Amino acid sequence: MKTRITELLGIEHPILQGGMHFVGLAELASAVSNAGGLGIVTGLTQRTPEALAGEIRRCRDMTDKPFGVNLTFLPTVSSPDYPGYIRAIIEGGVKVVETAGNNPQKWMPALHEAGIKVIHKCTSVRHALKAQAIGCDAVSVDGFECGGHPGEDDVPNFILLPRAAEELDIPFVASGGMADGRSLVAALALGADGMNMGTRFMATREAPIHENVKQAIVAATELDTRLVMRPLRNTERVLRNAAVDRLLEKERALGADLKFEHIIDEVAGVYPKIMQEGTMDAGAWSCGMVAGLIHDIPTVQALIDRIMAEADDIIRRRLAGFVNA
Numbered sequence: 001m002k003t004r005i006t007e008l009l010g011i012e013h014p015i016l017q018g019g020m021h022f023v024g025l026a027e028l029a030s031a032v033s034n035a036g037g038l039g040i041v042t043g044l045t046q047r048t049p050e051a052l053a054g055e056i057r058r059c060r061d062m063t064d065k066p067f068g069v070n071l072t073f074l075p076t077v078s079s080p081d082y083p084g085y086i087r088a089i090i091e092g093g094v095k096v097v098e099t100a101g102n103n104p105q106k107w108m109p110a111l112h113e114a115g116i117k118v119i120h121k122c123t124s125v126r127h128a129l130k131a132q133a134i135g136c137d138a139v140s141v142d143g144f145e146c147g148g149h150p151g152e153d154d155v156p157n158f159i160l161l162p163r164a165a166e167e168l169d170i171p172f173v174a175s176g177g178m179a180d181g182r183s184l185v186a187a188l189a190l191g192a193d194g195m196n197m198g199t200r201f202m203a204t205r206e207a208p209i210h211e212n213v214k215q216a217i218v219a220a221t222e223l224d225t226r227l228v229m230r231p232l233r234n235t236e237r238v239l240r241n242a243a244v245d246r247l248l249e250k251e252r253a254l255g256a257d258l259k260f261e262h263i264i265d266e267v268a269g270v271y272p273k274i275m276q277e278g279t280m281d282a283g284a285w286s287c288g289m290v291a292g293l294i295h296d297i298p299t300v301q302a303l304i305d306r307i308m309a310e311a312d313d314i315i316r317r318r319l320a321g322f323v324n325a
């Protein structure tokens with residue numbers, strides 16, 4: 001399948017794996033790239049630029065296909081060493097960067113000078129247009145369904161994607177709620193050039209996370225996610241668990257008085273406990289509504305092959321059948 005995204009990134013299939021904290025390590029990123037998609041190493045999971053440089057080397061040892069690095073610009077006061085991370089990406093010879101969070105404008109000249117393609121992930125048409133205006137090569141349009149941070153506008157992909165298609169000139173991928181060949185064909189029909197998946201890639205054999213996390217995703221339905229931190233305007237979609245119930249109770253009780261300090265136990269530093277140790281109630285962790293469509297834990301290669309075969313079948317048989325009658 002050839003789209004503007006496969007052409008731009010030099011990949012075989014229009015399928016990207018979004019950056020995921022403590023999930024997007026070299027094992028998963030290389031597996032996605034080896035299967036013909038674009039794997040993405042999550043920059044900030046590596047505690048220092050040196051550690052990221054090492055992870056990029058590790059990924060390169062596991063694949064000779066293109067892969068990317070996610071750099072999330074956090075709204076925090078004490079900022080990570082972004083210049084150092086950018087240097088590690090450039091010196092590591094990475095050719096694609098997925099940015100997310102705050103505006104990446106400041107880093108665009110350095111990235112483009114190094115021949116790096118920048119895909120900015122955004123949750124609204126206005127942010128996508130801004131990304132286009134500052135020179136991003138593509139955007140990932142993340143709908144309200146998505147795992148992680150859906151923003152504050154709550155526009156689902158059935159509206160957001162065609163709106164993005166109406167406004168944007170640069171290529172974009174659909175993100176949030178994508179799981180299978182049906183998702184891919186729907187995304188293309190709505191105007192996208194491919195799809196980005198997060199939660200679906202967690203439930204794969206190569207995802208370097210605890211088995212308990214994978215089983216929790218398979219067991220979950222589309223009704224099992226919750227939005228947390230809305231009162232802080234830092235909304236995150238997470239899988240419901242005891243810690244999330246506790247957090248939501250605090251949000252209810254404190255109302256407009258809620259501060260980050262009140263919920264620190266439920267959200268800060270919980271990822272290693274969940275992803276590595278499998279302590280599922282340790283805190284709130286990102287998960288998309290798409291969990292309701294995830295019923296197995298295949299290899300990444302089997303998953304991507306299945307998606308492409310299903311997409312092909314839908315286009316050639318189901319859809320063509322409607323117009324050839």
Ligand SMILES: Cc1cc2nc3c(=O)[nH]c(=O)nc-3n(C[C@H](O)[C@H](O)[C@H](O)COP(=O)(O)O)c2cc1C
Nearest residue numbers: 018019020021100146147148176177198199286288
């Ligand atoms: C466990 C988890 C961690 C994530 N961490 C990040 C992150 O650090 N940076 C980022 O830009 N997006 C992050 N995301 C969002 C994904 O890259 C992607 O946009 C999202 O999962 C797409 O929605 P889906 O889960 O419905 O496929 C995370 C998602 C999950 C599920």
